[in-house]
Amino acid sequence: MGITSLLNLPYGIGIVTAGVELAWGLVKYYLAPTPSQRREVVDEFYSIVIGAILTAVVAYYMSIGPSIGASIASALGVSVTQVQLSDIPKVMYNDFNLVMGQYIANQVITFAISAAGAVLGATEVLRPVGSALGSLSSFLNAIMAPYNRALVATMMNTIALAALGQVMGVMYNYGIGSLSIALLLPSRTRRIGAWLASFILVFSILLPLVAGYQDALVFNYGNVFTMWISTIEQHCSNNTILQAILSLFLNAPSWLKDAINIIADFVCGITTLPWLVTNTATLVSTGTFNLLEGDIIIDIVMGIGFAITAWLADLIEAGARALFEVRHL
Amino acid sequence: MNYTSILWGAVLTGVGIFAFYIAYIVIVKGRLRGMNITSELYSAVGAFTAFIIMMSIITPLLSHLPSLTKPPPGGWVFEQYDIIASILSVVKIVTAIILFPIEEFTTYYSISGIINGIIGFIGGLAYLTAMVIALYKALLALFPFAPLFISLALARPNKPGSIVLMGIGLMTLVATPLIGWVASLLYRITMGVITILTPPCLDIKILGVAYFGPSPALVTISQATSQGVFMTNGTRYIPIWGCEGLQVSQVVWDWLVLNYTYTIQKPVFTIIPLYNGTLVIYAHLPFPATAIENSTGVYGAWFPLRVLRYWANGTGYPINNTVFFIRNESVLFWAWADGVGGNCSLRINETGMVKTTLVSGPMILPMFAPLTGSYPPSAPIGYRQMLINATAFNESCIVVFEPGSRWSGYTTLPATGPVKWALAGPLNLVIGLNSQWSNVETAFMTVGVITVAVTLLGILLLPYLAVGTAYLGAIIVEFISPLWGVISQLFPF
Numbered sequence: 100m101g102i103t104s105l106l107n108l109p110y111g112i113g114i115v116t117a118g119v120e121l122a123w124g125l126v127k128y129y130l131a132p133t134p135s136q137r138r139e140v141v142d143e144f145y146s147i148v149i150g151a152i153l154t155a156v157v158a159y160y161m162s163i164g165p166s167i168g169a170s171i172a173s174a175l176g177v178s179v180t181q182v183q184l185s186d187i188p189k190v191m192y193n194d195f196n197l198v199m200g201q202y203i204a205n206q207v208i209t210f211a212i213s214a215a216g217a218v219l220g221a222t223e224v225l226r227p228v229g230s231a232l233g234s235l236s237s238f239l240n241a242i243m244a245p246y247n248r249a250l251v252a253t254m255m256n257t258i259a260l261a262a263l264g265q266v267m268g269v270m271y272n273y274g275i276g277s278l279s280i281a282l283l284l285p286s287r288t289r290r291i292g293a294w295l296a297s298f299i300l301v302f303s304i305l306l307p308l309v310a311g312y313q314d315a316l317v318f319n320y321g322n323v324f325t326m327w328i329s330t331i332e333q334h335c336s337n338n339t340i341l342q343a344i345l346s347l348f349l350n351a352p353s354w355l356k357d358a359i360n361i362i363a364d365f366v367c368g369i370t371t372l373p374w375l376v377t378n379t380a381t382l383v384s385t386g387t388f389n390l391l392e393g394d395i396i397i398d399i400v401m402g403i404g405f406a407i408t409a410w411l412a413d414l415i416e417a418g419a420r421a422l423f424e425v426r427h428l
Numbered sequence: 429m430n431y432t433s434i435l436w437g438a439v440l441t442g443v444g445i446f447a448f449y450i451a452y453i454v455i456v457k458g459r460l461r462g463m464n465i466t467s468e469l470y471s472a473v474g475a476f477t478a479f480i481i482m483m484s485i486i487t488p489l490l491s492h493l494p495s496l497t498k499p500p501p502g503g504w505v506f507e508q509y510d511i512i513a514s515i516l517s518v519v520k521i522v523t524a525i526i527l528f529p530i531e532e533f534t535t536y537y538s539i540s541g542i543i544n545g546i547i548g549f550i551g552g553l554a555y556l557t558a559m560v561i562a563l564y565k566a567l568l569a570l571f572p573f574a575p576l577f578i579s580l581a582l583a584r585p586n587k588p589g590s591i592v593l594m595g596i597g598l599m600t601l602v603a604t605p606l607i608g609w610v611a612s613l614l615y616r617i618t619m620g621v622i623t624i625l626t627p628p629c630l631d632i633k634i635l636g637v638a639y640f641g642p643s644p645a646l647v648t649i650s651q652a653t654s655q656g657v658f659m660t661n662g663t664r665y666i667p668i669w670g671c672e673g674l675q676v677s678q679v680v681w682d683w684l685v686l687n688y689t690y691t692i693q694k695p696v697f698t699i700i701p702l703y704n705g706t707l708v709i710y711a712h713l714p715f716p717a718t719a720i721e722n723s724t725g726v727y728g729a730w731f732p733l734r735v736l737r738y739w740a741n742g743t744g745y746p747i748n749n750t751v752f753f754i755r756n757e758s759v760l761f762w763a764w765a766d767g768v769g770g771n772c773s774l775r776i777n778e779t780g781m782v783k784t785t786l787v788s789g790p791m792i793l794p795m796f797a798p799l800t801g802s803y804p805p806s807a808p809i810g811y812r813q814m815l816i817n818a819t820a821f822n823e824s825c826i827v828v829f830e831p832g833s834r835w836s837g838y839t840t841l842p843a844t845g846p847v848k849w850a851l852a853g854p855l856n857l858v859i860g861l862n863s864q865w866s867n868v869e870t871a872f873m874t875v876g877v878i879t880v881a882v883t884l885l886g887i888l889l890l891p892y893l894a895v896g897t898a899y900l901g902a903i904i905v906e907f908i909s910p911l912w913g914v915i916s917q918l919f920p921f
Contacts, residue, residue: 237517369702383506
């Protein structure tokens with residue numbers, strides 16, 4: 100790595116700032132009219148050197164934050180995916196897509212069955228079929244209601260984590276972590292520097308940890324609806340009557356074929372009702388509760404993270420004042 | 429779970445933090461850098477003392493709080509909800525299959541509304557319970573770290589982050605056992621409600637009904653866990669529990685108990701899901717009686733049992749369903765009517781040849797009864813069961829049977845098996861909640877008290893902590909300083 104590459108992001112801003120302060124120190128040193136004032140500038144120089152070292156440490160710290168987070172989670176007995184800071188928005192976006200996809204699929208299928216029921220019910224002959232389909236859609240709606248609520252809570256969490264990840268990613272890419280330490284040096288920017296440094300110190304670890312946990316949650320419990328449909332499909336694949344009926348629609352447009360497939364699977368599932376109820380209850384309830392519990396844990400942990408950030412900011416400001424304040428002799 | 433020992437671990441960590449903090453102020457700031465540390469030391473020592481006092485108050489208090497119980501299984505709550513919601517939804521499907529072909533839309537939507545109400549209520553209850561259980565599990569994980577948060581907050585009491593940390597620490601410490609207790613209460617409430625709502629089995633079937641006999645009859649069917657009735661008028665299908673056997677236990681026509689046989693013919697092939705065959709019932713009186721009926725219903729029955737004597741040119745025949753003509757005959761009639769009259773010699777004896785019974789409509793909440801159809805009154809009015817000897821020798825005689833009260837009925841939706849269970853849902857909900865009412869009251873009151881207490885603590889107490897701890901610290905430091913002077917004389921390094 101060439102020396103000039105140090106000026107690249109993410110280290111660049113901090114180092115440039117530190118350099119400017121160093122230059123200003125040198126100017127002050129040479130322009131200082133008395134030895135005691137020169138002594139003050141030497142003090143300031145030491146501070147800047149310490150600040151520059153801290154700048155590099157923080158930049159490094161931000162890069163290893165995710166692995167620290169994963170280690171902490173592992174020590175607490177929680178297995179999480181290790182997500183890099185810059186990847187958090189992408190990973191959360193994918194999770195959001197998956198969860199939203201489940202939610203939409205559930206709503207669309209419920210609506211489609213209900214609409215098909217309404218259309219068929221408008222004809223005299225197929226009215227019973229229409230009514231049965233209408234009831235089938237409310238069956239779907241009822242059993243999936245808690246899971247849908249859990250999905251909405253998860254979506255909110257993924258959005259919040261993606262937004263924070265975006266902020267942290269930008270901070271990392273633009274060297275705000277380093278800048279925050281540089282901002283601790285001058286007294287006028289010390290407060291904002293302390294807040295930024297505190298935020299970065301806390302969330303460099305916490306955010307990848309929580310995002311990894313969220314990702315693991317979504318991976319395990321975010322596609323319960325698809326899994327549920329798959330188990331019904333699998334269960335009904337041996338039903339010869341159903342397969343015979345489906346074979347009549349082999350040349351139908353794919354959307355029609357898919358719609359008939361799903362409705363036929365549900366009808367087949369209902370004919371073996373005890374299996375359907377037991378399978379649904381086991382699969383959906385486990386996914387719903389675990390997703391819900393995970394969402395609450397994430398909300399609490401994030402709340403604590405912000406509280407610790409505020410607490411630590413004050414401590415950092417006090418520490419920086421003690422460390423970098425030049426004593427006027 | 430012995431959380432007291434866990435707590436003490438965290439308390440000692442808090443003590444360590446304060447020790448480190450005070451040592452830093454005294455050694456680094458005071459000794460090495462020569463700064464004026466008086467006010468900061470007062471605050472730190474005061475905060476340390478406040479921490480010790482707070483822990484001394486809270487720790488004994490905790491032993492009076494409910495113990496940290498194992499969290500109830502939240503997944504189980506959703507599992508039971510899903511089972512009940514699934515079965516209730518299938519009842520809706522069955523109801524639709526039965527009611528839509530006969531265009532009983534209003535009835536269907538009423539039943540659908542009732543079922544939606546039950547699902548909505550238990551869904552809300554299950555969700556609330558699962559949320560509280562999930563919160564409790566999350567707080568349990570946080571619990572051992574609570575004193576740490578409190579010590580961090582007290583170390584710098586007048587800062588925004590400290591106030592939040594104090595809130596989190598106190599809430600975790602005090603509210604975790606309480607929320608665990610509330611979670612257990614809610615779990616018990618939900619379990620009470622769900623247990624009473626749980627269906628007898630997970631399989632619902634539809635049975636076609638084919639009835640051959642005096643009509644309309646009131647048929648009683650029995651399954652292992654329930655009994656249901658329906659009028660043969662209007663009934664084409666009955667919903668039943670698929671996992672329980674079915675018997676026809678009684679067939680009644682005009683309050684007369686009929687003799688009957690029945691079979692269940694299994695379907696060879698059906699495209700209707702849930703269809704489980706046809707219940708074929710053959711019912712009859714001990715003799716082929718003539719029913720006294722018109723378009724509004726049945727009003728009795730009679731039958732010429734035997735011609736006792738027959739003279740020359742004797743004859744006898746029915747004129748309509750209430751009048752019988754005889755000439756030169758002596759005839760023995762059986763009648764189920766209000767009375768009998770005639771212009772010849774009649775000898776009337778009360779009899780109990782055919783068993784009679786009181787009838788009851790579907791055993792569901794009265795407000796839902798109209799949804800299922802109309803049923804006859806429970807007891808007959810103005811009926812006598814008679815044996816009548818009418819003799820007309822060398823004369824013509826008209827025997828007239830007087831009608832009793834009306835026997836009539838029509839079933840829109842047979843309240844049997846799962847439909848009866850679903851319609852009993854609202855009542856069962858009330859019974860379930862009543863059985864847990866003290867828990868319901870306690871749970872909601874506790875939640876209210878916790879919310880108010882935490883809010884008041886946050887608003888009123890914390891702003892004064894900074895001042896309070898500073899004064900406390902000043903007193904202690906000023907008290908210890910002379911002692912410290914003596915000690916430093918003893919160890920002059």
